[in-house]
Amino acid sequence: MYRRRPGKQPSSHLVSKLRQQEALQRRCGPGTMAYSHALEQLKSGKSSGNTIAAQDCKYLVSISYRGLGNRILATASAFLYAMLTGRVLLVDPSNEMGELFCEPFPDTSWLLPPGFPLESYTNFSISTAESYGNMLRNKVIRTDAAGDVPAASQQLPAFSYVHLDHDATEQDNLFFCDEDQRVLRNISWLVMRTDSYIVPGLFLDKGFQDELARLFPEPDTVFHHISRYLFHPNNHVWGLVTRYYDAYLATARQSVGIQVRVFGSQPNSPELLEQITKCTQKQGLLPELLAADLQAPTPRGSPAAVRPASRAAKSKAVMVTCLKPWYYEELKSMYWEHATASGEVVAVHQPSHEEYQHFGARSHDHKACAEIYLLSLTDVLVTTGRSTFGYVAQGLAGVRPWVMYKPTNGSAVPDPPCGRDVSMEPCFHMPPSYDCRLKKWRDPTKDVPYIQHCDDAFWGLKLV
Template sequence: MELPRSRRSSHSPVRGMTECGPPYTSAVNEKKSSFKTPLLLSFVIIFVVVASWLSYDIFVSFVSDTQLAQSAVVLVGVDANISSASRIAAGGDVLPGKTSTEAGKIEDRTLGGLLPDLAEFEPGVCASRSQQPHRKNYFQPSKELIRRLRRYEVRHRKCAGRARNFFHPQSQSEKDDCRYVVWIAFSGLGNRLMTLMGAFLYALLTDRTLLVDGTKDMSELFCEPIPKSSWLLPPEFTEEWLKTVNESSPQRFAHNSTDGGGSSVTADFSYIHFTYTFDHKDETFFCDESQDQLESVPWVFMKSDNYLVPGYYFVSRFNSDLGALFPDRGLMFHLLGNYLFHPSDAAWAWITRFYRSYLSNQDRLLGIQIRTFRPGPLPSFSEQLQQCILNNSILPKVVADGHSELKQQISGLRELKNGTTVLMTSLESYYYDNLREYYLSRPTESGESVAIHQPSHEGKQRTDNIGHDIKAWAEIYLLSLSDSLITSGWSTFGYAAQALAGVRPWILLKSEDDQVPDPPCVRAKSVEPCYHQFPIGNFKCPSKDAAHDRNSFAYLQPCEDVFFGAKLVQ
C-alpha cells in the first residue's frame, strides 16, 4: 500500500460525481440534487479520509513492528562461478521492503541441515544465531556431513563435561571411551580461524571431542556452536599450564623417543606441533602409522599457525571419510566455518551497526582486504590494487579528464545509476583514501555510483587485544557478505573471509621489490585457504617407499599466492 496514492485518491470520487454524474433537467430534481449531493459527498469524503488514515496507521505500524523485530541486516550473495555444489536459501528475519517472493526464500535457519535446530539452544542467547544468516546463499552440505555433525553433538555433550578428569587419575573401571583433541590458541585471528577449523575436522575424522583454549578471549568473540554444552576447556587448564605444552615438551609427537625416531606417545597425552618451528619429524603426523599410534591416546593437544587440512589427505584412513563428507573438496572451510563460527553479541552489534549505516542499501557489495605485511603505506600496492580493479572490470572506469564529459555527467546526476558499494579493510587508511579520491575526482563512464567505506584503520595488528580482535572478526564477517572479493596474497584474514563467503576472490600477488606484479592479481582456483608450509616430498612414512607429494593428488594444487603451498580444489 502506497501512502501518497491513498491520499490522492480521496478526492477522485468527488471528481467522478461532479464531472460524470447524470444530467438533472427538472427543478425538483435539481432541488433534490442540491440537497443530496452535499450530504452524499460529505459521507464519501469522511469515509475516504478515515480509510486513508487507517491505511496510514496500519502501514506505519507494520513498518515499525518489522523494524523493531528486525535485528539482522540485508543479505548479499555468493560467487556464481562456483557451480559444482547446490545452493540453499538462507534463514533470517524479513526486512521492510522485501517482497513476499523474496521472503518466501528466507526459511531455512539450519542452512540445509548444517546447523542444529535453533530450538536446541537456550533462547535469547547469541543474537547472531537467532538472526542467522546474512548471506543469500550457502552451499548444500552432504547428507553424510549432516549425519556426522549430529553424531558429534551427542558425543560432545557426553564428553565435554568429563574433561576435568584429565587432572584426576581414574581407576581402570572408571575410565570411559571419551577422547579429546585440544586446540591451543596461537597467532592472529585469521590463523586461529584456520587452525581451529582444522582441529575440529580432525575431531570429526577420529571420533574425538574438540575442546578450545579459552584463555584468548574466545568466548568474547564467538558463540558456543554446540547445543546444551560448551566447547571451552575447563578452568583447570590454566593459561600457565597450557604454556608448558610447547615444542620443548616431552610429549611432543615424533620427538624425544628413546630410539631417536618414531613417536613419543605417552599414556597421558601427545602434543602435535605445527607452528613456525615445526620440522620434518612433526610432519610424520600425516603418516598412517602415526595415526595408528595416536588412536590409543585419549588426549591430543594441537598448536599451529597453518591450515593443516590439505595434509589430512595423506592419511589413507581419512580419504574415504573426507570424500563422503565433502564431495566438493573446495568447500570444506565454507561448510565447517559456517557451522563453527558465530559472532558473539559484542561482535554482532558492531557488525549490524556498521552494515545498517553503510552497506545495506546497495545493489552489489565488493569487499577489498588489504594486507602488505610491511609498516606504513606502499604507493606501489595502491597502484597494484587500481590496476587489478580496472584490468578485470571489477569496478567501472572514470571518464577521461575533459569539460564535455564532465558537463554531460553532471547534467545527468539525477539519473545516476545504482552501482557498487565497496567495503575496504586495512590497517592503513591510505588505500581507502586513494581509491575514494579516484572515484570522487571524476564520474564513472557507465554513470554507476561507487561508494567506499572502511570500518577501521588500527595502524598495526594487536593480537590478543579484545577490542582489536572484535573489530577484526567483525570485518572478516562483513567481508564474507560480499558478492565479490579482492584479497591480499598470504593473508589468512582474507582466506577466512573468502571461505566463509564461498566466493573465489581476486588475489593481489605479493611483490618483493615494490614493483607492481604482472599480472597484478589472479583469480583463485577455489575458496579454500592455502596451506603455506605444505610438505613437499621432504618426509617419508615408514610404510611408504617414496615421499608424500602433492602431485600425487589431482585435487591438491599449488596456491596462487604461495607457490610452495598447496590448496584444495574441486
Template sequence: MVTAAAATVGGSMEFGMTRSVSAVEEGIMGVARSLSLEVGGKSKFFRNVRTMRFLLALIMSAIVAMVAVSRLKLLVDPWFSSHHETQQPPLQQLLMSSSSSSNPLSNPPLLTHTGVATGHNSAKNHLSSTELKLVPSPVVAANRPQFHSSIVDSTCTSRGQQEMYRDSAHQSPRSGLLDQALEEYTRMHSHCALYDGDGSSDVKTECRYLVYLEGYEGLGNRLLSLVSAFAYAMATKRALVIDARRGHLAALLCEPFRDSSWLLPPGFVDEVWGAPNLEDAMHRGFQNVSAVRINLRHEQTRADQRFFCPATQQEGLQNVTWIGWESNQYYVPRLFMIPSFWSLLSPWFPDPSLVFTQLTRFLCLPQNQIWARIQRVHESYLASSMMQVGLQVRRNLNADNATLAESVQELIMNCSLKYHLLPRPAMHNKEPVVVVQQQQLKPPPDTGAKSSSSSRTSAAVLVTSLHMQYYEKLRNLYLEHGTEDGTVVSVHMMSHDGVENDSYEQAVKALMEIWLLSFSNKLATSSWSTFGYVAQGLGGLHPVIFNFLALDLDDHTGPACWLGQSSEPCLHYPFVKQLECGNVPMSKQQSNWIATHIRPCQDEKYGLQLCSGLH
C-alpha cells in the same frame, strides 16, 4: 515526527484511560448516595437492586474499556518503537571506539566514512542484540535471496541469521552426509562434556579430547588453525575443547556445540601443557602416555611432521586421551592425504573447495554483541547498494605494510578494473557526478537505453587495511571524477589501527571486518594473507588476488593479480617431501582424487590448496 506521533498517541491513550476511571468513580459515588437515601419498604428494596445492577454494569463496562485500551497500546507501541529504532542512527552513535569502555563489547570500533572519524557516544548502546530490529531498504528486500532458517538459537543469533546476508550463489549448503556427521559429533561432544550440570568436571573413560592451544599470530592464523583442529577432531572422534586462558577466540565466538561447552576446565590444564611432545611419545612407544602436545606450527622438526604418517595416527595417537594442538596453519589438505581420513572426509565434502566454508559457518560464529555490530554496519552502510565489493590490502613482506605506495595503489586500481570489481572512473569529468541517495535507487531497466539518474546502479566498497591512505585515495577518486556508466560508488573503511597488536579490541574489529568482507558479491584479497583467506573461505568466494609479494620482491616477471582458483585457504608449509612415513598404501581412487583436488597455491608455489577440480 515518529517520536512526536508516538508521544501524541501515548498521551491520548493516557487521557482516555483517566476519563474511563473517572466515570467509574462518579458512578460509584452516585449509587452510594442513592443507597444512603433508601430505607425500608419493598419498592425501595427493588430500587436498590436496580441500582446495584446499574453499578455492576458500569464497572464491567469500565473494565472492558481499560482492557481494550491496554491491548491497543501493546499493539501500537512496538510499531512506533521499531520504526524509531530502525532509522539510521548518526555515525557517532552507530560505531563508537571500543577502547572507551572497560568492557570491550560495550561499544563498537571506529568506522571511517567519507574521511570523517567518529567520536564517542555516551548515550544508550544501540547495538544490543535484543533491541536490534532489521528492516532492509526496498532495494535490499528486492534483491536479497529469501532464506528461512530452521535454526533458532537466542544464545547465538548469527547461527540462524548469517545466510540472510549472502546472495544465493554463495550460500553453499552442506551435504546431507556432512549434516549427519555434525549432528553425530554434537551428540558425542555432549556425551563427553567436561563440565557437568552441577558445575563439576569429569572425564569418561571412553572419551578422547583435542585441546586447541591458541597461538600468538593474527586472527587469520588462529581461525585457520582452529578449523583444522575441528576437521581433525571430527575425523578422529575427539571432543574439541579450547584453552581460554590464552588468546581471544573463546570470547569472540559462540559456543558451537549444543548442550555442551567447548571450554577446557582449569583442572585439566596440566594434562596438556605438561604433556610430552610427539618425538618423546614415539620414543616411549606411546606406552603409558595419556597426553601428547603436537607442534604443527610453521617451524617444525622432522619428528613433528610424522604426525601426518598413517602409522602415527593408527598405532600411536589413537589411544591417547589428550592431544594438545598448536598450529598457525590450515592443515586440512594434509588430512585428505591420510587414507583413513580421506575415506571419512571426502563423502562429507562433494565439493572440496567448500570445506573451510562449511566448517567455519558452523564453528566460527560471532557472539551476539559482535554480531549485532556487524549487522548495524552492514545495514547502515553496505546493504542498500546493489553491489558490495570488498578490497583487503595487506603487504606481508613490507616492514611498514600500511604505508601508502603509489605502485600498490596503481596495482589495486588496474586489477580492480581488469576483473570488473569497480566501475571505471570518468577521468575526463571536471565535475563529480551528482550522488543520488542510495535508499532511493532501483535496478536499471533492461532496455539497452542509457540509465537516467533515477535508475543508477550503486556499489558499496569496503576497504580493509591497517592504514587509511588506500581508502582515501579510492574515495577521492570517485568523489572527484564519478564513473563512466553513472554508477554511484560509496567507499567505506571500518578501522585503521596502523599496527597489528594482540589486543581484544583489535581482534573484535578484525572479526567484524572478516565477516563483512565475506558478505561481498565480489572480493579482492592480498597474496599470502591469512586474514584474506578466512574472509574468502567464509564467503565461499573466489577472490581476485593482489600480488603485492611481486612488488615487495621486485619481481617484475610475475602477474600483478589473478583470479583465485578456489575459495579455500592455502597451506603455506605442507612439508610433504620431508616426511619419512615409508611406503603408504593408497588406493587408486584416492590418488586420482588428490591429483584432481589438491593443487599448488597461486601465491605460494610450495603450498597446497583444495580445489573443486573444475577448470
C-alpha cells in the same frame, strides 16, 4: 539473510556427523563425569592402556595464538581432525577465542575450563619433551614393531603434544601419516598447536580419505562448511557487523570487499595502491574513470555532466579493510574527484584503521572479527595473497576471490596485479614434504587430484 549468495549445501553425511559430534561434546565435555575422570587420568600421567575402548572419551585441546585469521584456521582444522578421530574439541580460551564467538555445540562448552592440569600447555613448543615428534625421536613411542617393544603392546603416555607450527620437524609432520595416526588414536589427550590450515594434510592420510570423501563430495568446500558451522559471531560482534552492513552496504546494487593486508611499520605504498586500482579496474570490479574527466575540465552538456537515470541502480559500495586509512582515502578521493566512464556511483568505506596488530586486545579483535565477517558478505571479494584474514573471509563467503599477488620484483606492481583464486579454500602454508608410503620426499599434488599448489604461495597446498 545478509548474504546475497546462497552457500553450498552440506552432504547428509556431514550433517549427521555434526550431530554425532555434538552428542559426543555433550557426553564427554566439561562438567560431565567422563570429563572429570579423564582429567584425573591426565593428572596421574598414565594412559588407560594401549587401546582405548569405543565408549571412552578422548580429547583434543587446540591452542589459540597469532592473528585472528590464524586462530580461526587452526580451530577449524582441529575441529575436522577431532570429528575424524572421535575426539572432543576443546579450545584454549586465551587470545579472545572465548570472547568472539557463540558456543557452537548446544548445551555444552567448547572452551577449555580453567584449572587444566597441564599448566604450561600454552608454552608448549618444538622442544617440549612430550611432543609427538620428540617422543618418536626419543623412542618413547614407536610406530613400527622394530626394537624391544612391539608397537601394539607399548605403554602409551596419557597425553601427547602435536606441534604443527611453522618450525615443525620431519618427525612432527609424521602426524599426517596413517601408521602414526594408528598410535595417536590410543592417546586420550592431544594438545595441538598450529597456526595453519592443516586440512589438506589430513587429505593426504590414506586412513582419512574415504571418510573425507563422504563428508565432502566437493573437496573445495571443506572450510566453507566448517567455518559456517563453527564460527558464529557473538552478539557484540554481530552488532558491529549488522550496523555497518545496514549503514554502508545494504542499499548498493553491488558491494565489493577489498582486503588490504599491510603491516604497522610499512609506509604507505603508491605501488600497492596502483595494484589495487589496476586489479579492480582491469577485472571490471570497479569502473574506470572517465578519460575526458581525467584530462581537462568537462564542457557543459558532455556525458560526465549527465546524471545517470537511477543513481541507486548504478551504485557500488566498496568496503576496504586495512590497518591504515591511506588506501581507502585515496580510492575515495579518486571516485569523488572523477566521474566514472560507466556513470556508476562508487562509495568507498572502511570500518576501522587500527594502525598495527594488537595482541590480547578485546576491542581490536572484535573489529577484526566483524571485518572478516563483513568481507564475507560482499558480492565480490579482493584479497591480499597469503593472508589468513582474507582466507577466512573467502571461505565464509563461499567465493573464489581475486587475489592480489605479493610483488616478487622489489615493490614493482606485479603483472598481472591479481588473479582469480582456483578455489575458495585456504592455503596450507607449511605442508609436510614427506610421502609416508614411499618414505621419501614427493610432491603430493602428483598423486591426489584435488590437491594443488597455491597461486599465492607456490610451496603451499590447497584443496580444489
